[in-house]
Amino acid sequence: MTPMLEVAGLRHTYGSGPTAHTAVQNLTFEVATGELACIVGPSGCGKSTLLRCIAGLIKPSAGTVSLHGDKIDRTPEDLAVVFQDYSRSLFPWLSVRGNVEFPLRSRGVSRADRRKRAAEALEWVGLSGAGAKYPWQLSGGMQQRVSIARALACQPSLLLMDEPFASVDAQTRFELEDLLLRVRHEHESTVLLVTHDIDESVYLGDRVLVLSKSPASIVADLTVDLPAQRDQITTRESKNFVALRGEVARLLHNQPAAEPEPVKRPTPSSADDQAAAQRFLEAEREQARQTSH
Numbered sequence: 118m119t120p121m122l123e124v125a126g127l128r129h130t131y132g133s134g135p136t137a138h139t140a141v142q143n144l145t146f147e148v149a150t151g152e153l154a155c156i157v158g159p160s161g162c163g164k165s166t167l168l169r170c171i172a173g174l175i176k177p178s179a180g181t182v183s184l185h186g187d188k189i190d191r192t193p194e195d196l197a198v199v200f201q202d203y204s205r206s207l208f209p210w211l212s213v214r215g216n217v218e219f220p221l222r223s224r225g226v227s228r229a230d231r232r233k234r235a236a237e238a239l240e241w242v243g244l245s246g247a248g249a250k251y252p253w254q255l256s257g258g259m260q261q262r263v264s265i266a267r268a269l270a271c272q273p274s275l276l277l278m279d280e281p282f283a284s285v286d287a288q289t290r291f292e293l294e295d296l297l298l299r300v301r302h303e304h305e306s307t308v309l310l311v312t313h314d315i316d317e318s319v320y321l322g323d324r325v326l327v328l329s330k331s332p333a334s335i336v337a338d339l340t341v342d343l344p345a346q347r348d349q350i351t352t353r354e355s356k357n358f359v360a361l362r363g364e365v366a367r368l369l370h371n372q373p374a375a376e377p378e379p380v381k382r383p384t385p386s387s388a389d390d391q392a393a394a395q396r397f398l399e400a401e402r403e404q405a406r407q408t409s410h
């Protein structure tokens with residue numbers, strides 16, 4: 118079956134000559150229909166560059182991006198993006214309803230259908246009563262819900278999310294993570310979410326793609342072996358969660374400076390995995406402390 122998203126041999130270099138900077142190199146992966154894939158990588162490794170290439174906002178220097186088999190050379194209509202900075206992505210002069218309806222105008226959706234789809238999307242994110250308000254009358258978490266509603270109203274084949282919960286407090290972050298899990302199951306959405314938060318990548322993902330330091334390449338593609346129904350307390354305490362979180366942390370913190378080798382996933386085997394992961398993390402931190410002095 119054709120994957121929803123196919124990224125093949127992607128490279129992007131900013132600038133040219135002596136100031137050229139390769140942000141991502143040789144990235145190849147697929148995201149299946151209905152899957153939620155998380156991308157996690159060190160700060161500045163090229164995560165946003167990758168998303169911008171997928172969204173058709175920049176043309177990659179090499180390689181291809183295809184959405185259900187069609188090569189992307191401009192922003193596809195059936196793709197929506199949720200950015201970290203909700204305050205800049207919502208229009209302050211439009212009501213919440215107006216913001217959610219806005220991208221539907223350029224997609225030729227009739228006024229009546231725009232109203233209907235905006236009302237539905239606001240209901241999905243728990244903001245039915247807020248349509249007439251303005252973004253600046255809402256909390257940060259509510260504004261990000263509006264951004265998510267706006268993306269969902271477009272009924273995208275692929276939802277791209279770039280650090281979507283990085284600008285809200287911890288409690289709101291948990292609520293928004295659970296909101297995303299709920300709506301993606303209800304709507305069988307295909308989601309590619311970029312985060313620098315290891316726990317978030319494991320909590321949300323069906324898969325976690327771990328990127329190397331810049332220029333980003335994929336060092337591991339891990340399947341998240343957790344039940345589809347997750348909750349913030351028991352899932353995060355579970356043995357599989359803790360083991361996988363430790364593994365992602367190791368992969369992120371233990372990278373050679375250049376050309377990382379692909380790393381195979383070890384199979385969790387003993388009841389001591391959790392403690393072993395914790396000890397390993399502590400050893401990693403100690404090593405990082407020593408090398409930074």
Ligand SMILES: Nc1ncnc2c1ncn2[C@@H]1O[C@H](COP(=O)(O)OP(=O)(O)OP(=O)(O)O)[C@@H](O)[C@H]1O
Pocket residue numbers: 131132138139140158159160161162163164165166167313331
């Ligand atoms: N327009 C640009 N021109 C030149 N270099 C750029 C440009 N945009 C990004 N870069 C560089 O490319 C590299 C990757 O940047 P990018 O923003 O994609 O990384 P990131 O992983 O999303 O970063 P962060 O984790 O801080 O959000 C960085 O070294 C950055 O300085």
